[in-house]
Amino acid sequence: MSEEKPDLIDVQINGEWHSFPKGTRMIEACRQVGVEVPHYCYHPKLTSPGNCRMCLVEMGMPPRPRPGDDPPEPDEDGHLPISWIPRPAIACANTIAPNMGIRTESEMTEECRKGVMELLLANHPLDCPICDQAGECSLQEFSVEHGNGESRFREQKVKKPKNVDVGPRIRLDDERCIMCSRCIRFTDEIADDPVLGFTDRGSHTVLTVYPGKELANNYSLNTVDICPVGALTSNDFRFQMRVWFMKEVKTIDTNCATGANITVYSREDKIYRITPRQNNDVNSDWMPDSHRLNFHWIESEARLTEPLVKDGDQHRSASWQEALATTADKLAGLEGSEIAVIASARMTNEELLITNRFVKHLEAGHVDTVPRTGEADGYLISADRNPNTLGVKTVLGLDDPGSQLSAIQEGIEQGRIKAVISLQENLIEDAGFSADTLKKLDFLLVSYPLANPTADLADVVLPGAAWAEKSGTMLNITGRLQRLNKAVDGPGLTLEPWEIVRDLIQATGGGNGIYSVNDLFQQLAAEVSEFEGLTWGRIGDLGIPLIETGETIPLLEREKERIAKGLIVG
Template identity: 45%
Template sequence: MSEENNTVTINLDGDDVQVTAGANLIEAVAPHGKEIPHYCYHPKLSVVGNCRMCLVEMGMPMKDRATGEPILDENGEVKIGWMPKPVIGCGTNVAPGMHVRTDSELVHDCRNGVMEFLLVNHPLDCPICDQAGECGLQEFALDYGRGYSRFVEEKNVKPKQVELGPRVVLDDERCILCSRCIRFCQEVADDDVLGFVDRGSHSTLTCYPGKSLENNYSLNTVDICPVGALTSKDFRFRMRAWFLKETPTICSESSVGCNATVSSREGVVHRITPRRNDAVNDTWMTDSGRSLYKEIDHKDRIRSFRVGSKEVSVSEALEAATNLLGSSKVALVGSGSCSVEEQFSLKKISDYLDAPTYLAGHFGEEDGLLLSADRTPNLRGALATGLISKYPSDNLKSLGRRLAKGEINTLLCVREDLLDVGLTPTQLKGVRIVYLGTLENQTSRMAKVVLPALTTFERSGSFINLQFRLQKFLQAIPGPAGTLPDVFLLNQLLAELRKEPATPFSMDEIWTEMGKRRGSILKGFTFGEIPLDGVLLDPGKFRAFPYVERKNLHFNLSDFRKGSNTSSQQAT
């Protein structure tokens, strides 16, 4: 074993390769271009060896039991003692000197036999199945299937279109009994509701009596189902997988910052699925986080620029906003839902106007997994950019007192409903509001100037999650006609306030400027250089702040305070 990188040498199909010591064989051989087909195995779940699709030949160097010396063959080579029968790759961890055959005639015969058994009772639903195009059964049937069936008896009939819960539908004829969904509910979601009933080819997946699959992680069972047995009600029969464009994004539901993928076609988002990041969310995300895309076509979506009740052009709206902000006693209300780049732009406006900035926290109960107590994705970004210097409370009472005294008469409010964060209609009476937001609310209806904002799916930017991990998200679809990115509007507004001509800018220019700020923890980056799995920042002075999060999948507050940003153990 190499002590430096914790690797061992194994012989893989005749070639010596370096693999991670103790790694699961399926995972170990993948970087070397070898695929061991599998259905029941999942890297984040326990090993059960149900499907037998991952059979390989395995042997170890033979040693003399008396002396411990290697036994040599007639050619002077170390003799390999092969197992008398193939072994399952998912249940095998690599060891020094191990010999593995993944492409032998015996292995192919085994896989052909397993595929034939799996397809005996499987319906020919591919033309109407949601999983078509990304189905493991299709892929491996092409590689290892016979191309014809020797089964002439009638196939078993099982329940179809069974609602296991409010979001998941089961077609049991397609189920290959891999048990991934059962293990997920037991081991990750901690909601043991699924199980098999009956025996043999009559085995059926079902919920336990009196229970249903309704936890906030139920759609992960659809993601990990290797066939089309479990489908999402929202995505069912909506779109073929091969038509979808996939764009990396970050879930904005809470400060966990789950990595996700937006699947869209022709400007329409059809689904959100988790993207693997072993340091943040493994391969999971919440059901509630997936539904955030519905905000795009919400009936209360703000789609135009307004001054009063009149729809105006971008330039007219910015001019009106400039007139209000440039000659008043102004305060800014920022948001933990803004990106790092937007918060920095707000900071520049605040500095120019010498205006105080307020930010309300949005807090709730955490579930110990992927829904944290901080219900905003980028409160840490507000600290890192200097938009705020103290950890916020869940209201704006201090701003309310200043409004009541008449010290402030104009507000630039971004993505917040002021009446939901502690202010009252009496305090806001006579206050002139410039509002930048996505949905109509009480604040937008009171505002003198309204600027439409884009959703996370319609713009690019970055968030800093509860670990102080900087992660970027990319624009998946265009915003409503005539709208512009929030960061562009804020920089245009700043140029108008300064009475300077607006100049083109890029995200990298914003990052260069952020890095020049004294004491900034955002030095040394450009937007393009941020990797898709994020980069961990040094929290520095922010480590001791009174954060509301306690323990999540890869975060433990006590460890964070000691200097360890992540917890490798799942919260219980």
């Protein structure tokens, strides 16, 4: 076997032989065959200092014969007998060797784990009832699985600083810290902002920020995610909700074109937190704080919850039927060339497809989206702050999104354009339209999640769902097609944008047989060549590469380098 595949090595795990590529860590080899080795300090994206000792396993190698003795006989599969080493080895920092044996369920391994757990718990406070980590705490989990159940420790626990402000978004509880050093390595290796370290080494070791520094970089909240206990907690999520109450929905971040994979945690239609979800082709295990915390506006007071129709100078609430009928009325007398549709690069591909239909149905003379740009940060945030610019190009067929906006403004000034339909966009604040220009219009329709100055001027305002309240697909900067999943229901009478556009088409005399966002995806697969043959299920949770753009994500490039150097597993 090993002769045919020279890069594979045979390893015996719990009595069964498996083959792994050379250089695999023992802990990864075990994980690949479904054997879990408990660990705290080890993280595949970080270097392995091997300081928690939780991953100790019993290891064995073929016996080395004394000079003169016969070498051991291989069995019929070519495996040599294993002589077990009486000292355990850490599985996280050691790589596998040919004919190695690993035991994760032996008496010695169990004894080691029990001992390590006892020492880790010796000084750990029993404040699980107030600890935010409770419910997703590795210490709790492994204590149940491998711990003693009872403490033999009769002395007083060591007192350490609690509730320490280490940064603007993070609180530290040193008593809970088990000195795994994951956070230290993260800030050093990934965030390039080494501000954390251990001081007072010994039984009073504390994690602390360097004097005069604070943990304030835009990736600091990732340390909360990787902290295996409740030592580092997020100020934003602190004491908000226990983790076991929350519904987890896998979706993607819409704050920039990277489209970081995230998990949205919600309970009773209220979002409590967002954490990054591992996707080695998009965001590794991380996400920026600025994107992570940008969800509180979803339940702000300014949310539009019902359609509004302008009566004189004032808006009044209306039913969807009335709002749509008003729109159809106003658009009826207009030529296609007098109508401009401004869509959004925050819309999903499905929404853009039906918007395209709407444009064709109205024979609208002007179509564009609003571009948003910022600084790329050299990690995960891309310069394009729209999540689906590539979708606009592919599905809506705009070659240069944003190039028409000034022409549309001009057209309004000159009176050539009499109606603007702004879908999920805020023209005054984001597209640089002036209020005076918009006042010249005969008819302005705005759909948007929040009240805004553009909506103030609109004749009809429609409440559109926010990103967490709708489903669809988006194309990120690298051309990867990813799914956006609905995490919560929108408030009041909000509708998903594709529903709004569908209803607009119907109200203005068009017809369609679309009942779900999946219908739209099927039509997308049938009509747009890039999407040919795709199904909703095939995209999966991690998305699939669809278009070659040549763009890369800097953080992933550096990660690849470190993997190549053998620093991390990846």
